[in-house]
Amino acid sequence: MNPETPELVRAAAERARAAGFAYSCDPDVGRLLAVLAAAVPERGRVLELGTGTGVGTAWLVSGLRPRRDATVTSVELDQERSALAASGDWPGFVDFRTGDALKLLPRLGAFDLIFADTVAGKQVGLELTIAALAPHGVLVVDDMTPAPGSTWDAEFAAGQEAVRRALLGHARLAAVELGGHGSGVILATARN
Template structure:
């Protein structure tokens, strides 16, 4: 019934293969990626930010959902991973890949965004307030991996629980927590 969700098209399949060759196993899963693509369509002409490019799998899905007037800045500090994203996605003129520490990038950034996917520590566990401060009113903020994962280090569940409590306590967000995929939180900033 839901086979279309598992479809991997275009550069997605190539990125997944190159990720496996590199030994990178932290890419977004297909369910979350499909949701990112759908949510991206809600922000025509939008400014998108991805914190944690990885090898570009979620980047590719975001680009699939974005219209031609939208732009995406994707930040990651791993040059080998970002080289894969550059190889398969670098020709897309809507995309700007930045190889830099996410915290440093957030500290220096002066832009605001319609959509933020925080898929690394920066903008999620670190500098949450900074990330949410650059989210425009009615903007969408998405995080994943909020359900226990096999690669979580000892004590990580407590960090995830604190993050959820922080998001729940904010009065400037409308929040939905999904116990689906790897555990997603989708928030919209009140206008």
């Protein structure tokens, strides 16, 4: 049995519902994010690409709690959505940035955990995301399998396949696909 959904996650999910935003990470992915966040080292740095309304951010924060030494940075292109996410009741170590992940990535430094949840930094610019991993940092991507009953258009499917191949075959990464977990996850750890 899973523990209760954290209040911060409920609040972010409610913002998504009210805004008609349907792309938040699913609870299984969220719980995995919390587990991985709990493992980041002292003064660890966590990055999310694609904030949405803050559901993924909330899972990451819930895994870090009650620590206060780590930081979470979350990047969102859409100004309104970024402001909506930031309107939540977040601890002081969460930093919401509005902008294009591809432009911001090279300036953000190195991270111990990255949740790459937008096309930018995943289908486009994946190498920038990998370069932003600290030694032994962990990268998570989800949505690697179509939702039951839905199909991807050929271009998106080819893009996801390219992400899969790049991550599973990357010289710097030890990677595994957890196809049956949530929306389909690939986990990759930087060897150096």
